Amino acid sequence: MLQSLALSLLRPPASPVPAAVRCVSSSGSVKITVPLNFWAGERRTSPVKYNKENVYEPATGRVLCQLEPCGSTEVHKAVEAAKTAFDHWSRMSGMERARIMIQAAHIIEALAAPLTLKNELKQKPRVLVDLGCHCLLICGFIAQRRREEIAEMEVIDNGKSITEARLDVDSARLCIEFYAGLASTLAGQHVQLPGGSFAYTRREPLGVCAGIGAWNYPFQIAAWKSAPALACGNSMVFKPSPVTPVTAVMLAEVYAEAGAPEGLFNVVQGGQETGGLLCRHPDVAKVSFTGSVPTGKKIMEMASEGVKPVTLELGGKSPLLIFEDADMENAVRGALMANFLSQGQVCSNGTRVFVHKEILPKFVEEVVKRTRAIEIGDPLQESTRMGALVSRPHLEKVLSFVDQAKQEGATVLCGGEPFVPADPQLRGGYYMTPCVLADCTDEMTCVKEEIFGPVMSVLSFESEDEALQRANDTTMGLAAGVFTRDVTRAHRVVERLKAGSCFINNYNITPVEVPFGGFKTSGIGRENGQVTVEHYSQLKTVFVEMGDVDSLF
Numbered sequence: 001m002l003q004s005l006a007l008s009l010l011r012p013p014a015s016p017v018p019a020a021v022r023c024v025s026s027s028g029s030v031k032i033t034v035p036l037n038f039w040a041g042e043r044r045t046s047p048v049k050y051n052k053e054n055v056y057e058p059a060t061g062r063v064l065c066q067l068e069p070c071g072s073t074e075v076h077k078a079v080e081a082a083k084t085a086f087d088h089w090s091r092m093s094g095m096e097r098a099r100i101m102i103q104a105a106h107i108i109e110a111l112a113a114p115l116t117l118k119n120e121l122k123q124k125p126r127v128l129v130d131l132g133c134h135c136l137l138i139c140g141f142i143a144q145r146r147r148e149e150i151a152e153m154e155v156i157d158n159g160k161s162i163t164e165a166r167l168d169v170d171s172a173r174l175c176i177e178f179y180a181g182l183a184s185t186l187a188g189q190h191v192q193l194p195g196g197s198f199a200y201t202r203r204e205p206l207g208v209c210a211g212i213g214a215w216n217y218p219f220q221i222a223a224w225k226s227a228p229a230l231a232c233g234n235s236m237v238f239k240p241s242p243v244t245p246v247t248a249v250m251l252a253e254v255y256a257e258a259g260a261p262e263g264l265f266n267v268v269q270g271g272q273e274t275g276g277l278l279c280r281h282p283d284v285a286k287v288s289f290t291g292s293v294p295t296g297k298k299i300m301e302m303a304s305e306g307v308k309p310v311t312l313e314l315g316g317k318s319p320l321l322i323f324e325d326a327d328m329e330n331a332v333r334g335a336l337m338a339n340f341l342s343q344g345q346v347c348s349n350g351t352r353v354f355v356h357k358e359i360l361p362k363f364v365e366e367v368v369k370r371t372r373a374i375e376i377g378d379p380l381q382e383s384t385r386m387g388a389l390v391s392r393p394h395l396e397k398v399l400s401f402v403d404q405a406k407q408e409g410a411t412v413l414c415g416g417e418p419f420v421p422a423d424p425q426l427r428g429g430y431y432m433t434p435c436v437l438a439d440c441t442d443e444m445t446c447v448k449e450e451i452f453g454p455v456m457s458v459l460s461f462e463s464e465d466e467a468l469q470r471a472n473d474t475t476m477g478l479a480a481g482v483f484t485r486d487v488t489r490a491h492r493v494v495e496r497l498k499a500g501s502c503f504i505n506n507y508n509i510t511p512v513e514v515p516f517g518g519f520k521t522s523g524i525g526r527e528n529g530q531v532t533v534e535h536y537s538q539l540k541t542v543f544v545e546m547g548d549v550d551s552l553f
């Protein structure tokens with residue numbers, strides 16, 4: 001899926017969707033006034049009147065909405081709703097749960113017709129023209145697919161390009177489909193014991209799971225956490241990042257529309273206080289978190305008070321090794337994919353690009369040429385390949401990393417500057433030009449710390465052993481990549497890389513069928529793939545005596 005994105009990042013789409021059929025075709029026109037909390041089947045306002053915070057549209061810097069953080073009363077209500085749903089949901093068969101989850105996946109793909117259109121359709125249901133994958137012209141109305149509606153809101157909330165946001169929504173849908181498929185396969189073991197006795201194991205859900213999300217993939221994270229949780233029979237209370245509160249509630253509506261019991265997937269808004277209330281709630285059985293390493297440690301500490309299992313999807317400072325025999329075109333594409341998706345705000349990014357000395361000049365020339373060509377601007381425009389960073393403070397933090405890199409001796413080959421679009425509407429947005437740093441050394445801050453922005457550090461190496469030793473010299477271990485045509489070397493190198501997700505001759509593809517997660521301080525547990533079922537369920541062993549009790553007393 002992301003392979004096609006790799007290509008589309010390099011050239012504008014062949015046949016863009018005409019702007020006229022999109023619901024929102026440029027940034028700056030949406031204001032959100034609907035409540036963003038959701039429990040017991042409905043959107044809810046939080047009565048907490050203090051502590052309201054402005055949420056900004058990254059593309060324009062406008063206030064998009066006000067965040068209403070949930071306090072202990074609201075968190076408790078959401079957990080109570082999730083408990084009620086759990087009683088019902090956990091007793092349904094896997095097939096029954098799967099049916100609802102598949103329906104949720106269909107809804108994400110289906111038409112989301114405006115109310116007026118729904119009324120019109122009742123009278124004369126007639127499809128006139130199919131305008132492509134996003135919209136249908138029905139009885140003179142333009143009906144948008146739910147996928148497009150969610151993707152647009154994600155762009156408005158997060159600042160990433162519409163092209164990427166659509167892929168995020170697809171990944172969310174695929175994840176729900178994948179775990180729907182696994183729901184009916186959950187099973188235990190039968191063990192024969194002496195005297196005809198036996199034991200069996202049951203794979204049971206944990207209960208109410210808490211999900212705490214980051215701002216870089218708001219909708220996708222909500223799906224990646226809820227899909228395996230629900231498939232295993234759990235319910236969930238999800239807290240999005242306060243920076244991007246808008247789309248998790250859309251997922252809650254999708255599940256509700258699909259027929260999920262009230263309270264199965266709930267959304268509470270807020271920051272660290274609300275997150276803490278969730279982690280410590282006595283009726284929360286597990287916490288699944290995506291975010292920074294320092295917060296991950298706090299989550300683990302809070303969860304440990306209740307001896308609750310955690311899944312931690314944390315940061316990285318991942319290496320990408322490009323050997324002298326690599327296919328240059330693919331290596332360059334891989335390096336761009338490893339650094340510039342989502343304005344560089346991706347946990348698995350391969351920001352330490354180790355390039356063999358022999359090919360360094362050619363590689364750098366090509367990477368810089370293509371980085372300069374990346375179209376920055378309104379993330380809702382089809383041709384945009386880099387939108388806005390998530391917030392003003394974050395943009396400033398990323399730019400300060402570039403300044404520090406210069407002071408420490410790195411050379412800026414391109415980018416690293418604030419970018420002001422020509423459109424006056426976008427002048428307050430949080431844009432910067434993607435940056436390639438050369439002459440980097442392992443001690444520099446830009447090479448050691450997670451920048452979480454569009455900043456690639458290029459380093460040179462001479463031998464395989466040296467590259468591996470330097471690549472592994474970090475406390476983190478989320479991802480790593482290697483580009484080489486030598487198949488033996490590829491596997492040898494990957495075996496020695498200390499990272500949870502390794503890529504050979506590609507980077508940053510995340511099919512939902514395969515596990516994703518980190519080594520070392522990059523996390524605990526996995527998301528996606530079959531193994532994640534183990535992180536959202538527990539084994540019960542049942543011993544069955546067929547004879548008399550052999551008592552010692």
Ligand SMILES: NC(=O)C1=CN([C@@H]2O[C@H](COP(=O)(O)OP(=O)(O)OC[C@H]3O[C@@H](n4cnc5c(N)ncnc54)[C@H](O)[C@@H]3O)[C@@H](O)[C@H]2O)C=CC1
Pocket residue numbers: 212213214215216239240241242270271272273274275276279290291292293295296298299313314315316346347394450451452
């Ligand atoms: N690995 C990844 O995928 C991500 C890494 N980051 C890194 O983290 C840095 C800071 O970004 P933030 O959004 O502030 O990340 P963060 O780790 O502070 O926050 C992530 C989530 O945890 C919640 N949270 C924060 N403190 C909490 C606490 N004490 N108890 C419970 N929940 C808590 C937040 O409200 C948010 O929903 C970024 O600059 C970036 O370097 C950010 C987002 C994703």
